Amino acid sequence: MAKKRLRLTVNGRLLDKEIEESIRLLDVLRDEMLLTGSKEGCGIGECGACTVILDGKAVNSCMVLALSADGGVVETVEGLGRRDKLHPIQAAFLDNHALQCGFCTPGMLMSAKALLDENPNPSEAEIKEAISGNLCRCTGYVQIVDAIKDAAGRSRGQRG
Amino acid sequence: MPRDGPVVKGDSSMIDFTVNGNRWSGEPEAGETLLDFLRERLRLTGTKCGCRTGDCGTCKVLLDGEAVNSCTLLVKKLDGKSIITIEGLAQGDELHPVQKAFVETGAIQCGFCTPGMVIQSAALLLKNPQPSEGEIVAALGNNLCRCTGYVKIVKAVQLAAGLLPASPANPAQGIGAAVPVYDAVNKVTGRLKYLSDMQLPDLAYGKILYSPHAHARIKAIDASQALALPGVLAVATCFNTPQIKYNSALRFERHNIPADEMIFAPVVRFVGDRVAAVAAISPGIAAKAISLIKVDYEVLPAVFESETALRPESPQIQPGGNLVAEIKAEAGNLAEGMAASDYVFTDKLCTPRPSPLALEPHACIANYEEDDKLTVWSTTQNIFAYRILLAQIFSLSQHKVRVIKPPVGGGFGGKLEMTIEPVAAALSKLCRRPVKIELSRQETFFATRIRHSAVIEIKTGVRKDGTMLAQDIKVIANTGAYTSSALNVLGAMSDKAFKQYRIPNLRYLGYPVLTNTPVAGAMRGYGSPQLVLAREVHLDRIAKALQIDPVDFRRRNLVRPGDANPRNGGSLGSCHPLDCLELAAKKFGWYKWKAPSLPAHKKRGIGVAVGLHGNGVYPVHADITTVTLKLNEDGSGIIYTGAQDLGQGLTTIILQIACDTLGMRLEDWTLVDADTETTSWDLGTYASRGAWVAGQAVKSCAGIIAAKIKEKAGQVLNAAPGELTLSQGEIRGPNGVLALRDVVWKMQQEDGRELIASYSQMSSFNPVSYGANFAEVEVDLAQKTIKVLRMAAAYDVGKAINPMLVEGQIEGGIQMGIGYALSEDVKLDASGKVVNASLKQYITPRAEDMPRLDVLLVDNEAEQGNLGAKSIGECATVPVAPAIVNAVVNALGKDIDIFPIDLTALLAQGE
Known part of the structure; x- marks a missing residue:
């Protein structure tokens, strides 16, 4: 399968990487960026455990093809707050x-x-x-x- | 380790080959070795990396039936080839005959x-199904x-070839049974995961920058270019890491020893001292980044020799001066003893600084997590001490630090003291990812620990009849750039001086000295090898001068059972060095020996030496371990122990002892060991304390469990506990039999009781283990070689809990002693740089260097301790080198003062 370039800003950090077309946003977050805070509870957009904010909107990241988010800004739970400074x-x-x-x-x-x-x-x-x-x-x-x-x-x- | 960055397409096209019968097709990366391919791409981690220079053979695989080093073989050359790795040798669960033989003979x-x-042996048997012993030894040469x-490796090959009779199956597994180490099958199949085989998500890789100067002040470090390299995650230096001083040899909380080391200090004190470290997404990027760090040094004067370092005009290495301490121990009245002597002999001898050289290089992974929880996996001998040190350095409580020891590929003392772990932890804290550091073989020679070299002056007063009346021993030991274990090693050495011979008037003075050289630390024997090498060589000179046979001379003076330590009146326990001497002398044929007639350039000689070592650290420190045993309701069990097996088989004998008391089998147990979070505190694996302390603990703990079983079973079987016996998973009484599983189930379901017990063993005695070695050597004056032809080696270890493992310790100890006498020494050039930091240049005994061995155990049970057993781990190596040296002296008729023996220099002296 062909690879394409994905540029994504996640919690303020830029990801710039060739990825396969079939990869979901959830996979990029969990497998590429090792941000495992976003959970996979169903994989078909029915449970919301994988919800992240993409360009200001809450989305099920399991239902978003990563390349469709190219150039986007993503917020995940890891970007919310730290132990010493919770959101x-x-x-x-x-x-x-x-x-x-x-x-x-x-x-x-x-x-x-x-x-x-x-x-x-x-x-x-x-x-x-x-x-x-x-x-x-x-x-x-x-x-x-x-x-x-x-x-x-x-x-x-x-x-x- | 993952390769760097994007795949670089080589000019070669696709290649196609098979690994263990599975086809692989693709493009190799530039410079990709088969070892990296197997370990990193295929995750076949059974193939090990011991040097990466083709000098150790741990990475061998079968290439079209030939054994080859995979670390020096490029993948691009493998098109059409067939590779078999250790994982592919067994057919399912059916081991290859060589694997089976390795397990059975205790070759592991x-x-x-x-x-x-195993790969090398299998390759040999493919070509030569009936090899001679010489052919086996030659095949294992690399x-x-x-x-x-x-x-036992040679024996295993012979057994696999059908050249040895198969030993009858012996079901015994308890105390006294010769069973292989419990994880032998996992080891022989490559399934056992050592630290370097571990992977974690998000793992980063650390590399260390070392000082090129023997002594320098760091004025500035510019890491900007390193940090700018893509893939670099963090750079740690003395400017961004805790400047907390510690002593790497700390043993327990509130242990008071000089703290003079730091993760990174603003002053570097030897060539190889840590300057900085990089964490990156691959080892290659980390290595590249290291080369981009710019350090501005102010070079300071340096001193390398311990005697020179004591002079007032020498550069001062630590604020308190170069003399760490004076260690003094005395018995009787030295002056009177010397005055009463007919003769006084004085010698000055120099002992070398070998590397412990475990085949597995030091490695660790540190994971500093968000909530200030630090987890460290380490190739260590002392998890609980590392926990204290890491907690101190990073200002954490002990519950926030967890240290875990995975299976370790040999320690020999070299993994006792903390070296790279705080570096990995500092990097992990900076980049918030787990960081792995694996030292190269080269780094292990200067960046870990070596044995203290020593200059030993020894003066002895004797009567004409050979009775020793007085001895004065002065030891100047080179501890390197940091105090480390200087006090303990010299202290341990002083203690042994009083437990070998009946010398009523004895003084020991020990001076550990700081120099700008790699740090000395623990190594098998811990002070005994230096003392005994010097003393035994010195004694032979006295015997010769008095015209007394060396064995007779020792017989007259050795300690006997019931003797007291002249220093403090304490009992030496059931000590049998004399029995060792007699047993080995007889086997060796000492009194019958005559030099054969040989060509003029060949000289034969024989030599003897007696050695000793202790059992634990009592009474210097509280010597404690706690073991917990729990039985499951199906009659199986779990043992929780902080005791740390380094490959010598400590946990195997722990299991054997539990089996012995409870009538269970080895396969009935799961072992939870060496984890500061899941096991109870243990002082560490050193000082030959494992069998003595943990062995006794498990014996007592199993006794508590047995009593509980008998109490419950007695109710069911209508018998008194004393009438019941535990064997083969059953409880037998006069009125019937009950399965162990039924007792545990009844206790759980009827009484609501868990069958669990803990026992803390606090040592209250420190017996002495002894050994007597005899060696015959042949010196070839033309070739300038020394060959140890044969040795008889007898040891007093009390009851051997596992005779096969005891033999294995002795055979390995002899190997290490041969190196100590003849070749092993970490050498420095004029700038203080180690010049032989590779297995090509640092010469350690190989299969062909081993003599024919008669290993003997003095049949006895020690009076002290609930097992009647004593240690062997360290004692094994102590008498070896002096026996060989004395044989060489005997052959050449020439005294030798400096070790290891440099035959070329020695022969040049007479010319």
Whole structure:
């Protein structure tokens, strides 16, 4: 299969590499860049565990051919925050006990970030809509919704 | 290791060949060797890399039926060829006859040379199915082994060829059984993963820049060009790494020894001292980047000889001066003893600095993770000490540092002290990726540890009848540029001086001295080889002067069972050097020997020497290990031990001891070992403490488990625990039999009890192991060669837990002793640079250099300890070199003061 050049900015780091046409964005992130925070839960766009932000929009990275994202800007969970400086959404997830096993968490966080980037003050319905593509099997979603509300409040507080 | 960057298309077109019957077709990379191809592209890591220069044979494969070194063979030349690697030799689970024979004869210790040895042996038998011993030895001429002395390897080839009777199957596996090392099959099939075979996701590769100057201050380092090279991840120097001083030989928390080494210091103190290191996405890029680092040095004066370094005008290497310490030990009254003597003899002898030279070069992987958790895999002998040192250097608590020892390809002391691990950790912290450092063979000669060379002045007062009354020993030892284990080696040496001969008035003075030379450290024997070489050569001169037979002279003076240490009155335990002497003298035919008539240019001679070494570090340090045994509900078990096997078979005897007490089989056990996070604290594998301390621990621990089993089984079988015996996975009593699995299941399901026990063994005695060696040599004055023709070697190790492994230790120890006497010495040029850092220039014994051996064990059980067993690992090599030297002196009629023997220089002296 033919290889083509892919230029991608991931968490501020430029990837410039020849890759095969069939490679998914998720594979590039996990296998090429060793960013294994984005999880593969189904491979067919149904669970949201692989959600990343591509050019400002939350996408299932398992459903995106990497070359179709050429020139794009990708944010993954690894770019959100560090242990010593968590992103407000990450901090809110911890404070609200919004994660248990943690496997859906990276995708949830990225969906939440895409939402709050666009809509800093979402209603509960809007939050539920934003994470409707993200399956969680542990939490019953209640504490996740609480966390995103909390995060929105924190972000507003920071801005204020 | 992955190759660098994009594939460079060679001018050759596609090639096509088979590896283990599987076809491979493609384009080789430029300069790609078969070794790299097999290990990196195909992940066939059974083929090992011991030198990369074609001098050790560990990488041998079959090329159309011929054994060849794969490290010097280019893949592009293989079109149409058929390659068989060690992985392809067995047919499924059915081992090749050579593999089977290697396992059965105990020809495998650390296993690192084994794949190459097996391939070479299989190639020989393909061509010559019935080789003579000479033909086998000749065929193995380019394969180095450092553990076995080649004796059992030659035997294995003979067995595979059907030239030896197959030994009857012996089901015994417990104490006293001659079983192979428990991982022998994995070793002989190339399946065992050593450190260099490990891969991790995101692995980066580290290379070290070494000082070209023997002594210099680093004024500045410009790493900009290195950092600009694509693929470079980090450059570590003294300017961006912790400037914490440590001592690489630290043994335990709060161990008080001088700390004068750093990961990278602003002053370099020998040619080969660490200056900087690079992490990159491939070893090739890292090596390229190293060459791009610019260092501005202010060169300082240097000193290389220890006696010179003691002069006040010599350059000072560390702030406290070049004399590390004075180590003094005394018994009786030296002056009175000398005054009462009829004669006083004085000699001054110089011993060399060999490299421990384990076939597996030093390697490590460090992974400094996001949450400040540092995990290090290392080819080490002391995981818990490395944990302390790494925690100190990186300001971490011990629970944030995990050190793991994978299977190690030989240690011999050379892997006791920490060298490259903090470098890899610093690089990993900088680039936040796991970093692997694999030293080249060349680097192992100067960047790790060597034995202390020593100048030994020895003065002895004797009566006319040969009774020694007094001895004064002064040792100036070269510890190299850092203190390292100077105090412990000289201290250990001082201790042995009092445990060999009955010398009532004895003084030992030890002076470890810093010089601008590679760092000295632990090596098999740890002070004993230097002392015993000098003392035994000196004793022969006295015997000659007094016209007393050397064996008679030693017999008169050796310590006897029940003797006390004249220094402190402590018991020497059940010590039998005299029995060793008598047994070996008889086997050797010492008193009957006459020099055969030979051409004038050939001289024969015989020599004797007695050696000794200890068992652990009691009473100098608390000598402790803890072992945990757990039985599963199907009757199998798991042993958790911090004891660190280096290939010598320590964990095999641990398993044997557990089997012995519990009536289980070796295959019933899983071993969890040598991991600071999953096993209990252990002082490390050195000081010949393994069998003595861990062996006793497992014996006691298995005893606790056995008592619990008997208690439960007794209830079921209606018998008192004392009436029950454990054997073959069953508990037998007067009223019936119960399967072990049933007892464990009942304890779990009926009583809610886990069958688990831990036992901490704290040594409270330090017995002495002894050996007496006899050697016959032939010196060829025309060819200027010395050949050791035969040796008889008897040892007192108490009860041999595994006689085959004990023999293996002795045969390997003899090999190392031959090197110590005749050839092994890391040599420096006038600038302090090592000039023989390769297996071409550093001469170590090969199969053809081994003499005919009679290995004998004095039949006894030591009084102390619950096993009646004593150590052999280090003692094995101690008497070897002086026996050979004394034989050469006997042959030539000429005294020798400097070792290893330089025959050319020696013969020139008389001209």
